[in-house]
Amino acid sequence: MNRVLHLLGWRANATSHLEKWLSALGALCGIAAIYAVTHWVLPSEAALWVVASMGASAVLLFAVPHGALSQPWAVFGGQVLSAVVGVICQKLWPDQPFTPALAVGGAILVMHYARCIHPPGGATALAAVSGGPAIGALGFDYVISPVLLNVVLILLVAVLFNGLFPWRRYPAPLAKLPASPKLPAGPAPEDFYHALRQMDSFIDVQFDDLLKILQLAQQHAQAHRLGLDDILLGACYSNALSGDGWAVRQVIDDNPGKRGRQDQLIYKVVAGAGKGNTGACRRQDLLDWAAHAVIRQGDGWIRVSPETSAREALNRQLQQLDSTD
Known part of the structure; x- marks a missing residue:
C-alpha cells in the first residue's frame, strides 16, 4: 500500500493547521x-468562466504563496498571455x-518561453475558445476585462x-524567514543548478528558496551530535542520507547496563532502504551509522532526543498491549 500511495503522489505534509x-x-x-x-x-455567463480559472490561481497564491508557479510574473504573464493565445486561436x-x-x-x-508557467493559464486559454457565445463575443476585450x-x-x-x-509575505522575497548562521560547506549553488539541469524538468520551487531550505536543514543537523550513551533500547535512528540510501533503524535488543563501544545490539530497519530487515552490530557501529x-x-519522521524516541517506543508497546487486552 505504501508503494501504491508513493506512486500516486501521496507525500508527507509538514504544514501546520494554522497554515492550512x-x-x-x-x-x-x-x-x-x-x-x-x-x-x-x-x-453573469462570462463571469462564471473567469471565476473558475481564478479559483485555480487562488489555490497557488494562498496555499503555495512562495512557489515558482505562484509569483506575480507567473500569474500575470501566465493568465494574460494564455488569454491572448486563446483569443487568437478562436479567431483563426x-x-x-x-x-x-x-x-x-x-x-x-x-508560458514556457516567457518564463511564466501558471497552470490556470491553460484553463483561461481553453475558456476563450469553449466558453460559449458570451466569451466569444468579447474578442480581445476578454484579455482586458x-x-x-x-x-x-x-x-x-x-x-x-x-x-x-x-x-507568508508575497511575493516570496518579502517573506521573513529565520536567520541562519554560517555552516560548514555543503553543496554550492552551482551544484544545485547542475542537478536541476540534469533533472530537465520544471520544479515548483524557487532557486533561492531551495538554498534557504538546505541552509535551515544543515543548521538543524548540526544542533546535536550523538554519543555512545545516546544509543538506547527502543529508540529509532536515521542515517540522514538522501534518496534511496535513507533508512531508519530501531534498537530492539541490547546488553542491559552496558554501553561500551564493543557491546552488541540488535536492530530492525523500520523505514527506508531494507525496511523489515534485522541485523546485529557493535554499539559503536550503530553510532557511526546514525x-x-x-x-x-x-507520514514522516522528525528529529528528537534519543530519550524521547525510546520513550515513544515504550508508549507504543504499552498501547499495543492495552489493545490486545
Missing part, C-alpha cells in the same frame, strides 16, 4: 473580491474540433492578505 486555515481564508477573500467585481462589470479557427487543444498547447508553449481585471484583483489581495503574516534519533509523526 490561512490558505483557505486567503482564497475565500481573493475569490470573494473577484466574484463581486467581475459580476458587477460583466454578464473558430469552433473547430482541434481549436481547444491548440489553444491550451499554444498557451503552455508561450475580465482576465487582466481579475489578475490585478487577485494579486492585490494576495499581497495584502499574505503580508499580514511575516512568513545521524540522529527520530520518531514517526504522521
Whole structure:
C-alpha cells in the first residue's frame, strides 16, 4: 500500500493547521473580491468562466504563496498571455474540433518561453475558445476585462492578505524567514543548478528558496551530535542520507547496563532502504551509522532526543498491549 500511495503522489505534509486555515481564508477573500467585481462589470455567463480559472490561481497564491508557479510574473504573464493565445486561436479557427487543444498547447508553449508557467493559464486559454457565445463575443476585450481585471484583483489581495503574516509575505522575497548562521560547506549553488539541469524538468520551487531550505536543514543537523550513551533500547535512528540510501533503524535488543563501544545490539530497519530487515552490530557501529534519533509523526519522521524516541517506543508497546487486552 505504501508503494501504491508513493506512486500516486501521496507525500508527507509538514504544514501546520494554522497554515492550512490561512490558505483557505486567503482564497475565500481573493475569490470573494473577484466574484463581486467581475459580476458587477460583466454578464453573469462570462463571469462564471473567469471565476473558475481564478479559483485555480487562488489555490497557488494562498496555499503555495512562495512557489515558482505562484509569483506575480507567473500569474500575470501566465493568465494574460494564455488569454491572448486563446483569443487568437478562436479567431483563426473558430469552433473547430482541434481549436481547444491548440489553444491550451499554444498557451503552455508561450508560458514556457516567457518564463511564466501558471497552470490556470491553460484553463483561461481553453475558456476563450469553449466558453460559449458570451466569451466569444468579447474578442480581445476578454484579455482586458475580465482576465487582466481579475489578475490585478487577485494579486492585490494576495499581497495584502499574505503580508499580514511575516512568513507568508508575497511575493516570496518579502517573506521573513529565520536567520541562519554560517555552516560548514555543503553543496554550492552551482551544484544545485547542475542537478536541476540534469533533472530537465520544471520544479515548483524557487532557486533561492531551495538554498534557504538546505541552509535551515544543515543548521538543524548540526544542533546535536550523538554519543555512545545516546544509543538506547527502543529508540529509532536515521542515517540522514538522501534518496534511496535513507533508512531508519530501531534498537530492539541490547546488553542491559552496558554501553561500551564493543557491546552488541540488535536492530530492525523500520523505514527506508531494507525496511523489515534485522541485523546485529557493535554499539559503536550503530553510532557511526546514525545521524540522529527520530520518531514517526504522521507520514514522516522528525528529529528528537534519543530519550524521547525510546520513550515513544515504550508508549507504543504499552498501547499495543492495552489493545490486545
